[in-house]
Amino acid sequence: MRCSRCSSASFGFEVEMAGEKQVSGGGGGPRPALSLRNVECRYGDFVVMRDITFDVMPGEIFFIGGGSGCGKSTLLKNIIGLVPPASGEVLFFGRKANGVSEEEMREIQAEFGVLYQSGALWSSMTLAENVELPLELYTDLGAEARRALARMKLAQVGLAGAENKYxxxxxxxxKKRAGLARALALDPRVVFFDEPQAGLDPLSSLQLDRLIRELRDTLGMTMVIVSHELDSIFGIADRILILDREERTMVALGHPRALLQAGDVHPRVREFLSRGGERGAEWGNVL
Structure with missing residues (x-):
């Protein structure tokens, strides 16, 4: 058994992931899909978070969680380049992604897709036209090839036949599935999700979780999910990074069940994960 480790300025911890595959980038193993090194985010003089350091390994379903206002969405913006971190490094497969030229960032952005909370579909476009947008921006494919790929991506998420719907x-x-189809348009190696279960009923949320895991298993994609939904966290997460509003940093990293069972876990981590944790475990059994 190997350990997944992280530390903060005010709280150190180590969680042993019994029964879980090793997810370490050291020892000559696979290169991390995503790495953050000492990332700090601030708005003016206000520090949102600091000392954020972790790796996400290829093929992981990796959650970023925590209570409201802890900085989950801000961290996602730092990672995908919408808001640059005040300091530190963001790397995709070892390649630095912050503080680079516009051309370099464009190349990096072609390596990942993003499903935004609302789906962020253009209301004046059909679903197929929405999916075609990244193909128009990042490829030289002709219109016929783009349409064929859009149909394929929509079918991949269970929306075959819905190409011409608005x-x-x-x-x-x-809408979430259509947004995911667009995020998959360029065959990204990493897909980011911003609160994907928000606004969904329990059954739709469960179906989306199943789809995320199926895509990971069949395509080998890395999934990074910002969410506080415990049903999803306990159901499909390989690991979760937990941020804390009061500490203004990361306070836990590991498999959610291992964190919940750890004797020395941060008290707010236990509080967060035990809030409906048994219900989350039950959902995990039927995924």
Whole structure:
């Protein structure tokens, strides 16, 4: 058994991941898909978070969680380049992604997809046209090839036959799937999700979790998910990074069940994970 470790300025911890595969980038193992090194984010003089250091390994379903206002969405913006971190490094497969030229960032952005909380579909475009957007921006494919790929991506997320529908004509769960199809358009190695279960009923949320895991298992993609939904965390997470609003840093990193069972885990980590944790475990059994 190997250990997953992280530390903060005010709280040190180590969680042993019994029964879990090793997810370490050391010892000659695989290169991390995503690495953060001493990242600090601030708005003016206000420090949102500091000392954020972790790796996400290829093929992981990795959650970023914590209570409201802890900086989850801000960290995601730092990672994908919407808001640059005040200091530290963000790396994709060992390549630095912050403080680089616009051309370099464009190349890096082609390596990942993003599913935004609302789906962020253009209401005036059909689902197929929405999926085609990244293909228009990042490839030289002709219109016919783009349409064929859009149909394929929509079918991949269970929306075959819905190519010509508009966002106003479909349900919230279908909008999330369409947004995911667009995130998959360029065959990214990493997909980011911003609160993907927000606004979904329990069944639609469960179906989305199953789809995320199926895509990881079949395509080998790395999934990074910002969420506080315990059903999803206990159901599909390989590991979770937990941020804390009061500490203004990361306070836990590991498999959610291992963290919940650890004797020396930060008290707010236990409080966060035990809030409906048994229900989350039950969902995990049926995924």
């Amino acid at each position: 966002p106003s004509e479909i349900s919230g769960g279908m």
